[in-house]
Amino acid sequence: MSDDARFLADSPDRLTLLLRLSEGAASPSELAADGPSSRRSVQRNLAEFADRGWVEGGGGTYRLTVTGALVAEEHAAYVDALDRIDAFAPLFRHLPDREHAPDPAWLDDADLTVATDEDPQAPVHRYVTSVKRFDTNRVRMLSPVLSRLFHEAHATLALRGVHTELVMPASTAERARERNPTEFAAVVRSGALSLYRCPDAFRVGLVVGDDRLLLAAYDEEGQLRALAESDDSRFHAWATELFERYRERSERVTG
Structure with a gap:
């Protein structure tokens, strides 16, 4: 120094x-x-x-x-x-590495929701509420987990004609298929969803709309621990690029 x-x-x-x-x-x-x-x-x-x-x-x-x-x-x-950095430490703490962490300068106007002992589901509820309010034509999404609540939130967008591009770890996508093969096939063929299977596991979540995004940090047990929401253009560009990197190394699921 x-x-x-x-x-x-x-x-x-x-x-x-x-x-x-x-x-x-x-x-x-x-x-x-x-x-x-x-x-x-x-x-x-x-x-x-x-x-x-x-x-x-x-x-x-x-x-x-x-x-x-x-x-x-x-x-x-x-x-x-x-x-x-201190204010968003609960988010950074659960991100896997620096590559998945946004620049702190982009977080001035971001909203952070954190799981606490008193309300461990706070970021989940905020996620569902925020997704339903997205005003967008397309959603690009990374999801390391299966969640009925998340599915219902994105179904709301689908009913409004919003198309979702979703990248999931291969193991997670296969669990979704095994749980309900008929529903899985129907969703994939509906045209409302383009599903991609990533060969690598990951534990960061992302929802990118036309001008707004959610960044979700999960712990090693797959629990959502912190959620950042922002419309900062720099953060949005970074999130879009992160999604594209995952999609490029993933395989499209067709049925």
């Missing part, structure tokens, strides 16, 4: 002070009145900032230099990213 990074990490008040100065020049007494630090602490930090070339003083006030402004912006972005 660089000395500057260590210096900023030692006290959150230093970022607060830099951000206040990014709003305009101020005196030590004004900075102390606006923030959580005493005037003595403010003056000590200003002296350190000046030594590092982040501020310059004149007429009893201090202002950020260009370097200081860049430091303030980048450190604030770093802290924000860490806060988002």
Whole structure:
């Protein structure tokens, strides 16, 4: 860790002070009145900032230099990213690897639903409600599990004429066929569903509509533990690409 990074990490008040100065020049007494630090602490930090070339003083006030402004912006972005990672830790914790994790920067406006001891089915119920509300012409979907609740939610879309492309692990698709061969064949031949059988097991779920998506994280027992919902265009593009990678290595089921 660089000395500057260590210096900023030692006290959150230093970022607060830099951000206040990014709003305009101020005196030590004004900075102390606006923030959580005493005037003595403010003056000590200003002296350190000046030594590092982040501020310059004149007429009893201090202002950020260009370097200081860049430091303030980048450190604030770093802290924000860490806060988002912490907020979405229940999702990240159950994703299989970094390849299946969205960029934290895309999660600013995402909604997260997490299974808790009090409500272990919370993400399942949110999934069902959200899928039924999708306003889309096509759904692209990864599903590692069989679920009657999920089936019913997607049936609602099918009745509205929405076509679903579904990729499942081969073992999961075969279990679906074995449970009810007649229903399985009817669904596959209905035209409402294009089913693909992936040779590899996976434990991430995905529902991608025209402009909205759900990302589902499962534990090793196949229980849905966290669900993120977003309409961020960057997240959507990433999710679409992830689906395409799975579909490309999968085989179409025709009956």
